Amino acid sequence: xxxxSSSTAVEGRERKRKRTAGGESASAAAEAQPSxxxxxxxxxxxxxxxxxxxRLVRAxxxxxxxxxxxxxxxxxxxxxxxDRALAVxxxxxxxxxxxxxxxxxxxxxxxxRARLRAPTSPCSSRHDATAAAASSAxxxxxxxxPLERKxxxxxRLVPGCRKLPFPALLAEASDYIAALEMQxxxxxALAEALSAVSSSSTTTTTNGGSSSPA
Amino acid sequence: xxxxxxxxxxxxxxxxxFLNLNWxxxxxxxxAGDHLDxxxxxxxxxxxxxxxxxxxxxxxxxxxxxxxxxxGGTPLSSPPRLNLSMMGQxxxxxxxxxxxxxxxxLPILENLMPVGHxxxxxxxxxxxxxxxxxxxxDGRAGGSGYGGAVPGQFxxxxxxxxxxxxxxxxxxxxxxxxxxxxxxASAEMALKGPSDGNARKRKANGKGKGKDGPMPTSAKDxxxxxxxxxxxxxxxxxxxxVLEQIFYFWSVLQEESSGKRCKSADESNGAEENSAKxxxxxxxxxxxxxxxxxxxxxxxxxxxxDYIHVRARRGEATDSHSLAERVRREKISQRMKLLQDxxxxxxxxxxxxxxxxxxxxxxxxxxxQVEFLSMKLATVNPQLxxxxxxxxxxxxxxxxxxxxxxxxxxxxxSGAPLSYINQPHQGxxxxxxxxxxxxxxxxMHPLDPAFCRPMNSQHPFLNGCSDAASQVGTFWQDxxxxxxxxxxxxxxxxxxxxxxYNGSLQTVHMKMEL
Numbered sequence: 001x002x003x004x005s006s007s008t009a010v011e012g013r014e015r016k017r018k019r020t021a022g023g024e025s026a027s028a029a030a031e032a033q034p035s036x037x038x039x040x041x042x043x044x045x046x047x048x049x050x051x052x053x054x055r056l057v058r059a060x061x062x063x064x065x066x067x068x069x070x071x072x073x074x075x076x077x078x079x080x081x082x083d084r085a086l087a088v089x090x091x092x093x094x095x096x097x098x099x100x101x102x103x104x105x106x107x108x109x110x111x112x113r114a115r116l117r118a119p120t121s122p123c124s125s126r127h128d129a130t131a132a133a134a135s136s137a138x139x140x141x142x143x144x145x146p147l148e149r150k151x152x153x154x155x156r157l158v159p160g161c162r163k164l165p166f167p168a169l170l171a172e173a174s175d176y177i178a179a180l181e182m183q184x185x186x187x188x189a190l191a192e193a194l195s196a197v198s199s200s201s202t203t204t205t206t207n208g209g210s211s212s213p214a
Numbered sequence: 215x216x217x218x219x220x221x222x223x224x225x226x227x228x229x230x231x232f233l234n235l236n237w238x239x240x241x242x243x244x245x246a247g248d249h250l251d252x253x254x255x256x257x258x259x260x261x262x263x264x265x266x267x268x269x270x271x272x273x274x275x276x277x278x279x280x281x282x283x284x285x286g287g288t289p290l291s292s293p294p295r296l297n298l299s300m301m302g303q304x305x306x307x308x309x310x311x312x313x314x315x316x317x318x319x320l321p322i323l324e325n326l327m328p329v330g331h332x333x334x335x336x337x338x339x340x341x342x343x344x345x346x347x348x349x350x351x352d353g354r355a356g357g358s359g360y361g362g363a364v365p366g367q368f369x370x371x372x373x374x375x376x377x378x379x380x381x382x383x384x385x386x387x388x389x390x391x392x393x394x395x396x397x398x399a400s401a402e403m404a405l406k407g408p409s410d411g412n413a414r415k416r417k418a419n420g421k422g423k424g425k426d427g428p429m430p431t432s433a434k435d436x437x438x439x440x441x442x443x444x445x446x447x448x449x450x451x452x453x454x455x456v457l458e459q460i461f462y463f464w465s466v467l468q469e470e471s472s473g474k475r476c477k478s479a480d481e482s483n484g485a486e487e488n489s490a491k492x493x494x495x496x497x498x499x500x501x502x503x504x505x506x507x508x509x510x511x512x513x514x515x516x517x518x519x520d521y522i523h524v525r526a527r528r529g530e531a532t533d534s535h536s537l538a539e540r541v542r543r544e545k546i547s548q549r550m551k552l553l554q555d556x557x558x559x560x561x562x563x564x565x566x567x568x569x570x571x572x573x574x575x576x577x578x579x580x581x582x583q584v585e586f587l588s589m590k591l592a593t594v595n596p597q598l599x600x601x602x603x604x605x606x607x608x609x610x611x612x613x614x615x616x617x618x619x620x621x622x623x624x625x626x627x628s629g630a631p632l633s634y635i636n637q638p639h640q641g642x643x644x645x646x647x648x649x650x651x652x653x654x655x656x657x658m659h660p661l662d663p664a665f666c667r668p669m670n671s672q673h674p675f676l677n678g679c680s681d682a683a684s685q686v687g688t689f690w691q692d693x694x695x696x697x698x699x700x701x702x703x704x705x706x707x708x709x710x711x712x713x714x715y716n717g718s719l720q721t722v723h724m725k726m727e728l
Contacts, residue, residue, distance in 0.1 A: 054591055079588030150570040157577045167542065170549035173573060177556050180580040187587035194591065 037178035046089045047186045053081035086183045096176045099160020
């Protein structure tokens with residue numbers, strides 16, 4: 001894909017520029033720009049954070065007995081952790097990062113409160129919320145200009161940007177897209193590395209296991 | 215009474231007393247006024263008989279017009295008719311007009327009088343208006359800007375009044391409008407001058423550069439300007455400059471009158487622009503010029519080139535709202551360009567709606583990828599020794615998979631029900647036995663402060679994360695159904711990507727072994 005080569009070219013250029021221009025000053029200047037997500041440094045920072053997060057999730061899920069049921073809760077937890085790590089890597093300068101970090105706490109508090117009241121209500125409420133959010137509302141008025149509609153959809157996609165005016169929404173979206181791209185790259189790399197490591201370790205264990213009776 | 219006392223400056227007193235006095239003087243001192251003499255004598259006589267200052271002044275002006283052969287009317291018989299037309303012309307003027315009407319005929323006399331007599335005239339605000347008007351005509355008649363206006367005007371006593379009277383007569387005519395444009399340019403500039411409070415600057419600006427200012431639309435502006443003019447006069451500025459200013463005001467009035475006849479809309483625009491929005495006013499006057507041309511259905515040429523084009527955009531609306539709107543639009547287009555670079559495939563599309571669609575799709579696909587990857591990570595090998603993991607991981611992990619995964623995620627939005635919950639098993643045949651394994655080897659506390667610490671240092675509201683982490687396992691159970699629903703809605707691409715992962719896994723595995 002042309003975009004792939006261009007993105008890697010941009011990435012390479014970014015890294016070179018970062019190294020030659022002095023990392024701190026360049027990064028400070030590019031703080032608000034989505035191009036900062038392409039730097040290797042950010043990538044590494046995020047990867048380390050991600051690793052920590054996943055480790056904790058596993059640790060957390062291991063202590064809870066219910067996590068053995070399925071991988072979904074854990075994957076959800078991993079995803080949330082990854083998003084949080086991404087938001088942290090954004091250093092709180094963008095609206096979506098602050099919203100991610102803030103929402104988790106709020107949501108958990110609300111869930112806790114709801115669970116105290118009724119065990120089924122939080123599930124259904126979140127159900128409805130996600131269902132409504134995921135599907136574009138069919139009951140839109142005929143007069144809504146298409147641009148506005150689309151802007152609303154985009155606002156729902158980017159966390160914390162529902163009521164943002166259009167230019168700010170575009171800026172947030174561009175930063176969010178860049179951050180998501182970096183997240184995908186980092187998670188892919190991590191997943192592959194982990195699986196490779198795990199496969200190698202299991203082969204060694206199986207080899208060791210098979211060799212023992214011999 | 216203020217008559218005869220040039221030091222005291224009456225704001226808007228009836229100037230008839232001035233007129234009488236001065237005309238007597240002028241009549242005495244005037245050189246042979248050629249064809250104007252009979253007119254002058256009639257002028258002198260008529261105001262004396264006339265009680266109303268306005269009528270008198272109008273009559274004066276008309277009498278000035280009357281002797282001209284171009285009009286084809288008998289000098290003295292035409293006055294009544296011209297009177298009416300002049301009255302009609304000046305009728306819509308605000309009250310100071312009445313005061314100013316007293317000086318209606320003065321510009322004509324001015325050419326005959328020595329300059330020294332202008333002291334008294336200057337006190338009259340209306341005089342300034344008339345003078346400005348006359349200067350406008352002179353500017354056109356002379357075919358030059360205001361550069362040589364002052365001596366030129368005096369040197370052309372015939373041409374001056376002729377031109378002036380022609381303009382007055384034609385009223386609406388395009389000549390007038392074309393005159394009014396340079397006149398208004400300098401007049402507006404002159405009006406701005408008083409607000410600057412610098413007479414010298416005004417003079418320099420007025421020398422034909424035509425820096426624009428807001429068009430005067432209210433009597434108050436004129437009065438204000440005249441006040442300032444008077445102050446300038448008192449400060450003993452050079453007479454010529456003051457005269458120029460007077461002429462400018464005159465042309466302003468001229469412009470105003472023609473403007474009110476031709477286009478009231480521009481006037482209202484000009485009123486809005488009275489606050490120091492020079493740019494808008496300048497282009498407003500440009501628009502005014504253009505509209506004037508349209509109204510008079512003439513081949514009005516473009517606004518004279520002596521306007522300073524600050525940042526004029528032809529055909530653009532110019533009030534403050536549209537300026538702000540334009541700035542906003544430019545901001546939006548800048549950001550769209552940025553997004554275009556980020557989102558692949560946006561280069562071909564044109565238009566905000568389609569681009570927004572693309573952006574939305576891309577964000578959704580990225581989020582789905584993250585979901586899938588998190589699923590994958592969640593199922594991969596909990597038995598890994600996380601403590602030693604950083605050492606075990608390949609050093610170039612960050613780079614090796616970079617180019618790979620982009621190609622694995624084509625932008626597809628066709629939703630296909632997938633139970634990709636099983637994917638991890640396929641993609642990780644070696645790890646399937648580990649999915650259920652609860653690795654207890656991790657000695658880390660689930661509420662690891664190490665995890666929270668880096669976050670807390672940056673975000674204080676993460677202090678609650680310790681509470682949160684403990685709830686993670688049970689909490690997410692509640693979301694199982696919603697998660698499953700979302701999974702089912704995943705697109706087809708995830709299957710393809712997971713399949714391709716198998717291949718990449720093998721290669722990585724081989725690399726590791728090597």
